[in-house]
Amino acid sequence: xxxxxxxxxxxxxxxxxxxxxxxxxxxxxxxxxxxxxxxxxxxxxxxxxxxxxxxxxxxxxxxxxxxxxxxxxxxxxxxxxxxxxxxxxxxxxxxxxxxxxxxxxxxxxxxxxxxxxxxxxxxxxxxxxxxxxxxxxxxxxxxxxxxxxxxxxxxxxxxxxxxxxxxxxxxxxxxxxxxxxxxxxxxxxxxxxxxxxxxxxxxxxxxxxxxxxxxxxxxxxxxxxxxxxxxxxxxxxxxxxxxxx
Amino acid sequence: xxxxxxxxxxxxxxxxxxxxxxxxxxxxxxxxxxxxxxxxxxxxxxxxxxxxxxxxxxxxxxxxxxxxxxxxxxxxxxxxxxxxxxxxxxxxxxxxxxxxxxxxxxxxxxxxxxxxxxxxxxxxxxxxxxxxxxxxxxxxxxxxxxxxxxxxxxxxxxxxxxxxxxxxxxxxxxxxxxxxxxxxxxxxxxxxxxxxxxxxxxxxxxxxxxxxxxxxxxxxxxxxxxxxxxxxxxxxxxxxxxxxxxxxxxxxxxxxxxxxxxxxxxxxxxxxxxxxxxxxxxxxxxxxxxxxxxxxxxxxxxxxxxxxxxxxxxxxxxxxxxxxxxxxxxxxxxxxxxxxxxxxxxxxxxxxxxxxxxxxxxxxxxxxxxxxxxxxxx
Numbered sequence: 001x002x003x004x005x006x007x008x009x010x011x012x013x014x015x016x017x018x019x020x021x022x023x024x025x026x027x028x029x030x031x032x033x034x035x036x037x038x039x040x041x042x043x044x045x046x047x048x049x050x051x052x053x054x055x056x057x058x059x060x061x062x063x064x065x066x067x068x069x070x071x072x073x074x075x076x077x078x079x080x081x082x083x084x085x086x087x088x089x090x091x092x093x094x095x096x097x098x099x100x101x102x103x104x105x106x107x108x109x110x111x112x113x114x115x116x117x118x119x120x121x122x123x124x125x126x127x128x129x130x131x132x133x134x135x136x137x138x139x140x141x142x143x144x145x146x147x148x149x150x151x152x153x154x155x156x157x158x159x160x161x162x163x164x165x166x167x168x169x170x171x172x173x174x175x176x177x178x179x180x181x182x183x184x185x186x187x188x189x190x191x192x193x194x195x196x197x198x199x200x201x202x203x204x205x206x207x208x209x210x211x212x213x214x215x216x217x218x219x220x221x222x223x224x225x226x227x228x229x230x231x232x233x234x235x236x237x238x239x240x241x242x243x244x245x
Numbered sequence: 246x247x248x249x250x251x252x253x254x255x256x257x258x259x260x261x262x263x264x265x266x267x268x269x270x271x272x273x274x275x276x277x278x279x280x281x282x283x284x285x286x287x288x289x290x291x292x293x294x295x296x297x298x299x300x301x302x303x304x305x306x307x308x309x310x311x312x313x314x315x316x317x318x319x320x321x322x323x324x325x326x327x328x329x330x331x332x333x334x335x336x337x338x339x340x341x342x343x344x345x346x347x348x349x350x351x352x353x354x355x356x357x358x359x360x361x362x363x364x365x366x367x368x369x370x371x372x373x374x375x376x377x378x379x380x381x382x383x384x385x386x387x388x389x390x391x392x393x394x395x396x397x398x399x400x401x402x403x404x405x406x407x408x409x410x411x412x413x414x415x416x417x418x419x420x421x422x423x424x425x426x427x428x429x430x431x432x433x434x435x436x437x438x439x440x441x442x443x444x445x446x447x448x449x450x451x452x453x454x455x456x457x458x459x460x461x462x463x464x465x466x467x468x469x470x471x472x473x474x475x476x477x478x479x480x481x482x483x484x485x486x487x488x489x490x491x492x493x494x495x496x497x498x499x500x501x502x503x504x505x506x507x508x509x510x511x512x513x514x515x516x517x518x519x520x521x522x523x524x525x526x527x528x529x530x531x532x533x534x535x536x537x538x539x540x541x542x543x544x545x546x547x548x549x550x551x552x553x554x555x556x557x558x559x560x561x562x563x564x565x566x567x568x569x570x571x572x573x574x575x576x577x578x579x580x581x582x583x584x585x586x587x588x589x590x591x592x593x594x595x596x597x598x599x600x601x602x603x604x605x606x607x608x609x610x611x612x613x614x615x616x617x618x619x620x621x622x623x
Contacts, residue, residue, distance in 0.1 A: 011437070052272070055508055138509075201275075211272055
């Protein structure tokens with residue numbers, strides 16, 4: 001059961017936005033189809049299309065209704081048959097995220113281990129052994145919605161959110177895991193921190209992962225290693241490791 | 246040739262630099278932001294001879310107190326906010342001459358919620374990801390990513406309008422003020438109208454709602470009859486468009502505005518049409534809101550009519566008729582460049598010094614957005 005619709009579903013989202021649904025569940029096949037359709041739409045260069053926002057199982061298309069009507073846009077998208085990857089846009093990649101898992105940088109690591117009935121080492125192994133798909137980005141600039149957390153280490157959110165969480169913090173909330181791109185308040189259980197700069201509006205592009213990329217957390221052995229990478233990142237010397245799938 | 250034009254003596258309640266928004270980065274979770282009432286910002290720009298996309302100040306309810314630093318001119322549009330220069334009332338919706346040492350103040354707002362102030366060439370702040378809009382929540386864009394504060398020095402891109410402009414009153418059909426306290430918002434249904442019962446949709450379309458005090462640039466919260474869902478209020482998160490009316494579990498509508506999150510997980514029953522967004526941007530807490538239904542064809546016709554009137558007015562304000570079209574050469578083929586509304590970008594022969602334009606160009610069906618700086622040869 002892959003839950004992909006036989007035909008695309010079009011939902012009007014105002015007079016200059018259109019939602020296109022490809023399926024009705026969160027799973028890699030549906031999300032891959034979202035990605036392919038996204039690339040195909042960009043590749044088709046439909047006049048009037050301003051921006052496409054891919055999400056778990058749908059796309060939101062912003063368009064200029066003075067250039068193209070809703071019905072013409074629906075016709076054009078419906079006629080895109082060949083959903084092939086484009087040379088012009090990024091490929092799906094595995095991005096390595098060096099992460100220091102410890103009690104100083106991840107103050108809830110102990111709690112997560114206790115909650116799961118595991119040692120902290122086991123939690124680190126389970127968390128870093130899995131590859132996580134970036135289903136979409138949203139919530140705040142650069143925030144990746146990751147899928148694939150092992151149920152063994154799912155943990156409820158904090159009852160009272162922290163007022164300030166440092167950018168780069170890696171956390172768990174229920175069956176999700178994620179990375180805080182910039183410092184912000186938040187209620188996720190923090191198990192570590194990456195020295196990478198996940199979001200910087202002065203970078204081009206402003207993020208280091210894209211929707212549909214895959215993330216792999218790579219445990220760092222020591223705080224000095226973390227600080228060395230952080231220093232390299234700040235001086236623009238660190239190269240993020242990305243591998244085409 | 247950018248020049249200091251204002252020093253901020255008092256910042257007002259929330260005064261930010263905004264243009265027409267930051268498009269193209271929502272896939273990374275970066276909100277559009279931009280002016281809430283885009284018509285008022287566009288008219289402030291048109292009336293001073295700017296490109297409609299140029300950045301202005303968005304002034305919210307309580308205006309700032311500004312010291313004028315250079316001989317220049319300004320236009321104030323949007324909410325009626327009783328502007329005064331050295332204590333004397335001045336008009337809105339027309340260019341006003343200002344001189345060094347003048348103090349610009351604003352009285353209490355008497356109609357509407359947000360005023361817009363334009364300066365020649367637009368407010369000069371760095372372009373960030375294609376826009377000068379401020380998104381305060383992430384300290385992005387505008388003036389150091391924040392609302393104005395005491396002591397800030399604001400620059401204009403130049404001091405004199407770079408085209409001849411004729412001072413003209415807006416034609417009646419483009420006068421949207423007074424904004425008043427009762428607002429009829431036309432909506433198209435969707436994207437998730439199927440998630441509501443017939444009664445729920447009927448309640449939404451036939452009830453009167455009150456604007457909550459908790460409304461801001463992210464969204465307008467409304468109080469009134471609860472809108473009934475047919476089968477749960479949450480969805481798999483999807484994109485959130487401008488004007489979408491989100492109905493969370495408590496059944497109270499929230500209309501999503503400029504600073505909305507790019508995605509959300511609540512059902513959206515309907516979406517306010519483009520031509521009516523400004524009404525909500527000018528609504529204050531306690532104002533009354535009614536929704537009425539139009540279909541997509543009607544919404545598109547309303548938009549076309551509105552935009553053609555604005556274009557007609559914009560063309561009548563600038564003169565003499567522009568004489569040079571801007572062309573881009575790609576592989577020895579020349580293309581005309583149009584702005585976001587499909588109008589050709591033109592160079593005015595009277596322009597001197599630097600001209601800066603944010604433009605969108607369609608070249609062989611491909612869309613490019615660029616920031617062009619044009620300098621005179623002498």
